[in-house]
Structures are given as C-alpha cells and as structure tokens.
Amino acid sequence: MCTTCGCGSHKVLIEGKRVSRHAVPGALSYRAHATPAKADIALAPPANVGQTRRIQVERDLLARNDALAADNRTIFSARHVLALNLVSSPGSGKTTLLVRTIEAIKGKADVAVIEGDQQTSNDAERIRATGVQAIQINTGKGCHLDAQMVGHALEQLSLPEHALLFIENVGNLVCPAAFDLGEAAKVVVLSVTEGEDKPLKYPDMFRAAHLMLLNKCDLLPHLTFDVAQVMANAKRVNPDIEIIQLSATSGAGMDDWLAWIERERARCEKPLSTA
Amino acid sequence: MHEMSLAESVLQIIEDASRTQQFRRVRTVVLEIGALAAVEPEAMRFAFDAVVRGTLADGALLELIEIPGQGRCTACGMRVALQEQYGLCPECGSPRIEIVAGKQMRVKDLVVE
Numbered sequence: 001m002c003t004t005c006g007c008g009s010h011k012v013l014i015e016g017k018r019v020s021r022h023a024v025p026g027a028l029s030y031r032a033h034a035t036p037a038k039a040d041i042a043l044a045p046p047a048n049v050g051q052t053r054r055i056q057v058e059r060d061l062l063a064r065n066d067a068l069a070a071d072n073r074t075i076f077s078a079r080h081v082l083a084l085n086l087v088s089s090p091g092s093g094k095t096t097l098l099v100r101t102i103e104a105i106k107g108k109a110d111v112a113v114i115e116g117d118q119q120t121s122n123d124a125e126r127i128r129a130t131g132v133q134a135i136q137i138n139t140g141k142g143c144h145l146d147a148q149m150v151g152h153a154l155e156q157l158s159l160p161e162h163a164l165l166f167i168e169n170v171g172n173l174v175c176p177a178a179f180d181l182g183e184a185a186k187v188v189v190l191s192v193t194e195g196e197d198k199p200l201k202y203p204d205m206f207r208a209a210h211l212m213l214l215n216k217c218d219l220l221p222h223l224t225f226d227v228a229q230v231m232a233n234a235k236r237v238n239p240d241i242e243i244i245q246l247s248a249t250s251g252a253g254m255d256d257w258l259a260w261i262e263r264e265r266a267r268c269e270k271p272l273s274t275a
Numbered sequence: 276m277h278e279m280s281l282a283e284s285v286l287q288i289i290e291d292a293s294r295t296q297q298f299r300r301v302r303t304v305v306l307e308i309g310a311l312a313a314v315e316p317e318a319m320r321f322a323f324d325a326v327v328r329g330t331l332a333d334g335a336l337l338e339l340i341e342i343p344g345q346g347r348c349t350a351c352g353m354r355v356a357l358q359e360q361y362g363l364c365p366e367c368g369s370p371r372i373e374i375v376a377g378k379q380m381r382v383k384d385l386v387v388e
Contacts, residue, residue, distance in 0.1 A: 050388060051388055052302055052386055052387065052388045053298075053387060053388070054384055054386050055296050055298075055385050056384045057288060057382045057383065057384055057385055058382070058383060059288045059381060060381045061288070061380040061382070062284070062380065064284060064287065141279075142279075142280065143277055144277060144280075146280065174313065175277035177313070178312075178313065203359060203360040204313050204360060207360055207361070235370070236361060237360065238361075239370045240371075
C-alpha cells in the first residue's frame with residue numbers, strides 16, 4: 001500500500017493496472033502527493049506501556065477525501081474545465097446518454113470521460129468508440145468513486161483548457177452522494193422505468209445533485225409512470241434541483257441538456273477569484 | 276457498503292494519530308455519527324472489526340455516538356428537528372431546510388496505551 005496516500009489498499013485498477021506511481025512525466029501532477037512525507041515532524045515522547053490514556057482526535061472521516069477533492073477542483077478551475085459527476089442506479093442509461101451527448105458536443109469542445117465500474121472496461125470502450133479520451137477505473141468491491149481514484153485517473157488524461165470532463169460514477173444511488181470528487185455539479189440520472197419515489201428513498205443523492213435528468217421519456221406511453229409526481233418528490237427533497245426530461249434514444253429533450261452544459265461551461269470561464 | 280471505506284478512513288486517522296501521539300494499542304474508538312449521515316451502525320461495526328484486524332486497533336471497542344439531525348429554515352430561521360434529510364418548516368411551511376447538524380462522521384477521541 002502507498003504510504004503517501006494509502007492508494008493500492010483496495011483492488012482499484014485504472015485502465016487495468018494497479019496504481020503504483022504518482023508522477024507520470026508530462027501528465028497532470030496530483031498535488032496531494034507533492035506534500036512532503038511527515039517523517040520530519042518531531043514526535044512526542046513515548047507514553048508508558050500498559051497505561052491507557054484518552055486522546056482527543058476530532059477528525060472528520062471524509063476530511064481526507066474532501067482535501068483530495070479540493071485538489072482536483074483546483075486542477076479543474078486552473079484549466080477552466082467543467083467536471084460533471086454523473087450518478088444514478090445501474091441501468092438508468094448513463095452511458096448511452098453520455099455517448100449521445102459526446103456525439104452532439106464533439107468538434108465544439110474537448111471532451112474526456114472517467115468511467116467508474118466495479119468490473120469490466122465495457123463502458124470506457126463504448127466512450128472511446130466516439131473518438132474521445134476515456135479512462136476506466138475499476139473499483140473492485142468498492143461501491144463508489146472517491147477523489148483519490150479520480151486524481152489518479154487525471155494523471156493519465158491529457159485535459160486541455162476549457163475541456164468538458166464527465167465522470168460516470170458507479171451505478172449506485174447511496175454511496176456516491178457522500179464522496180466529493182471535485183466536480184462542479186452532480187447530475188443524477190433517473191429513468192422512467194424506475195419508481196416515482198426514488199428521490200424520497202434516496203434523498204442524499206437527490207439533495208446533493210444540481211440537476212436531475214429524467215431519462216427514457218420515449219417509453220412513457222407504455223408505462224404508468226407519473227412524471228409530475230417524480231418531479232414533486234425531487235423538489236420536496238431538494239427545492240433547488242433543476243429537472244430536464246429527455247430521451248437519449250429518441251433525442252427528445254437533448255437540446256435542453258446541451259444548453260444546460262453550455263451555461264455551466266460559461267461559468268467555468270469566469271476568473272478564478274470568483275470561484 | 277460505503278461503511279467499509281469509512282472504516283478504512285477511521286483506521287487511517289488512528290494510524291496518523293499513532294505517529295504524532297506515540298501509542299501502540301487502541302482500546303476504544305469514539306465515533307460521532309450523525310443521524311442523517313446514511314451510516315448503518317451495525318454495518319459500521321462489522322466493517323470496523325474487519326478493517327482493524329491485525330492492526331494496532333485489533334479488538335478495539337467501537338463506541339458510536341449518534342448526533343441528532345437538526346435543520347434551520349432558510350426562510351424564517353426556525354430551528355427544526357430532522358428525522359430525515361428533508362421536511363417542511365413547522366412554522367412557515369417552507370421546504371428549504373438547511374441541515375446544521377446530523378451529517379457529521381468524525382473520530383472524536385481514542386483510548387490508547
């Protein structure tokens with residue numbers, strides 16, 4: 001296990017390889033690893049063996065992840081990159097939506113994708129078939145991406161200024177809500193083949209998201225899904241959430257989603273001082 | 276099962292503390308978990324026991340302190356007790372409740388030797 005950041009403790013693979021090196025020449029440097037080792041810190045004298053004492057720690061469990069996410073965010077803002085963290089249940093159509101989105105944006109903007117799945121590189125291959133860069137992270141048994149994995153993936157991406165980075169999280173409406181990756185916004189994808197009460201069942205995720213994409217709307221004529229109800233449920237959990245209805249398959253509503261991305265990209269162009 | 280990653284964060288915090296505070300064994304870990312933090316206490320105990328096996332915290336007692344959920348209505352300022360992450364302000368009916376307590380997950384203190 002890496003003693004700098006603890007990476008390698010899980011069976012996390014990036015592009016099929018264990019992460020063992022932090023500095024890839026010419027690639028983005030991951031600032032979290034540039035901090036000097038703590039060996040120089042003067043140690044307190046050892047306590048007597050066998051005696052117990054209570055020590056105050058007061059440290060947040062997510063503090064480390066949040067610090068690494070802040071590093072990722074610094075990289076994104078320095079390059080005016082819009083990073084979006086796509087979250088959903090498995091099977092909501094995230095990858096198809098991404099493929100269609102990339103096809104529409106390609107040529108107008110540089111796009112890169114970080115794909116998170118427990119196993120296989122199928123999704124990254126689907127993305128690469130569109131001609132854009134994609135890095136696959138396999139989390140092994142892990143149920144979410146964390147900031148450290150994304151930091152390592154960034155080392156392998158050449159991310160031009162003003163690029164658009166999609167991070168497709170592991171399909172899971174629970175755990176990814178808690179782990180900041182440094183993204184500008186979480187976008188939750190919910191398909192109409194799921195239940196209208198998903199926002200109430202998984203409030204963390206719908207509270208954490210800026211935008212909900214209601215996908216597979218082309219199937220609505222065949223279903224009893226109540227669109228007004230799901231929108232009310234999402235607003236109940238998060239009154240400020242934006243909602244776009246679309247179908248990645250038919251293309252309906254895609255223009256609204258693309259306009260939303262453009263609006264967010266424009267925000268990334270603002271000077272750093274306002275970030 | 277993000278309790279497993281959280282348990283690994285607990286171990287990392289313990290290991291960091293052992294370097295600066297010089298101890299060899301951990302007897303008790305006191306962990307504050309907010310009622311709105313989406314952490315299952317039983318899953319957390321299970322994950323903790325698995326993660327610390329063979330480390331300086333092997334066999335340590337995990338004390339969980341639940342911090343109740345509390346919100347503040349951003350419209351009228353009313354303090355609201357929260358059982359879940361959302362709700363309506365009992366005073367003015369606004370759904371805009373900012374969570375002020377109950378999301379935290381932190382290692383409070385350790386009993387060490």
